[in-house]
Amino acid sequence: MSKATEIELSSELSEEMLKKYYHLNIQKKELEKEINQIKKQIHHYLDVTFGNEQKGEVQRGKYKAQRIIRSSVNYDPEKTVEKLEELHLADFILQVKQPDIEKLEAAMKIDIVNEDEFNSCKTNKLSQAITVKETNI
Secondary structure, X not given: OOHXXXXXXXXXXXXXXXXXXXXXXXXXXXXXXXXXXXXXXXXHHHHHHXXXXXXXXXXXXXXXXXXOOOOOOOXXXXXHHHHHHHOOOHHHOOOOOOOOHHHXXXXXXXOOOOHHHHHHHOOOOOOOOOOOOOOOO
16 A cells, blocks of 8 residues: 555544645745756757747757747737727627626625525635644744
8 A cells, every 4th residue: 555545544644744744845845946947947948049939849868858839819808899899890799797796795785685585696615725834842
């Protein structure tokens, strides 16, 4: 049985386990920092060799670094709508209906709107985070 499986099956939470998590997390951060530094060096080399924002590939021994370039186009919503209206292209503009949550909740607080009517419309999103710190005991 692997260490990961042992930990997964254990319902105990020991000081040793917290200590291990803490130290592994520190190692992870150090590794990410080192990876980012090396990534910068690779990008710099590819920039010098092939040009900025150009795809490129280099092989050293049995290792190959390859850079691909992805491109995406985004339109500024306000400027685009303005230009479409200017060109009389209203068919290209979406009319999006969405609730004004701020006003709705304010109305609920002062009993203009019954909150129970909207219970089926609400969703709660929960997320979990763990932090482990070393204390000076």
